Amino acid sequence: MEGGGPSLRSEAATNSGQAKADLSEAASGIGANRDPVTPSSFLILYNVGKRHNIGMILRSATAFNVREVCIIGNRRFSSFGDQGTEVYINFRLFEDVQQCCTYLRDQQGCRILGVEIADSAVGVQNHPFQGPTAFMLGNEGAGLSDKQVSHCDGLIYIPQHGPGTASLNVAIAASIVLHHFAIWAGMAERERTGPKYNVAPRPLRMGAKGTVPLTAEEVAAKRELREANSQAQATPAGSDTDANLLEESESPDESPAALS
Secondary structure, three states, X not given: OOOOOXXXXXXXXXXXXXXXXXXXXXXXXXXXXXXXXXXXXXXXXXXXXXXXXXXHHHHHXXXXXXXXXXEEOOOEOOOOXXXXXXXXXXXXXXXXXXXXXXXXXXXXXXXXXXXXXXXXXXXXXXXXXXXOEEEEEOEOOOEOOHHHHHXXXXXXXXXXXOOOOOOOOHHHHHHHHHHHHHHHXXXXXXXXXXXXXXXXXXXXXXXXXXXXXXXXXXXXHHXXXXXXXXXXXXXXXXXXXXXXXXXXHHOOOOOHHHHO
């Protein structure tokens, strides 16, 4: 990971040599493999430990028009430092890395690239992209785990040129990678007013701050479960209450209106 961890990983992924060859081939013709429609970027956040890093990553995600941020594990996260950008982001929650990657490949048509300094990684400046791409970020100290790497289609890294640090902060690395992808994808630049970019009207918050909102499917499932529980707790058919209701329905109407 650009946030730390092993400086080089000679066997970063299964068939890593082939993965690097594939990425290098993609990089040889920048823009040649671009989708006719502007490709989207996705982020996979898993095991990012420091709360301010997540908030900074979210701020960059909206600046570079990330389509969806995938959170793995806990529905709650720290958005400290996001400067209010969280409400502009689409989130999706997953139980584990495999479930997340299956969704991104099967439903979004993504290739998954891990951000990690490794022998098998291709420099991000070469723009080794081919279409919709999900970027996997790792822990600030340990970088990408072996499990994360095993789910990647390839690795990319950010070349450094000065002597003072072994790696970049994970949030800074995310910003650089997303910026390169936006340039390659040909995303339109946001309109500006003076020295600032125009901010869209603030969307309605769909959940508590720092919480992945429920999807429409999850809301429907919870509603069905609630209705099923309500029916199960209702008085069973054939009970004394049902018999009393039946007797009342068969008795003469003795209301004041009927006797008048």
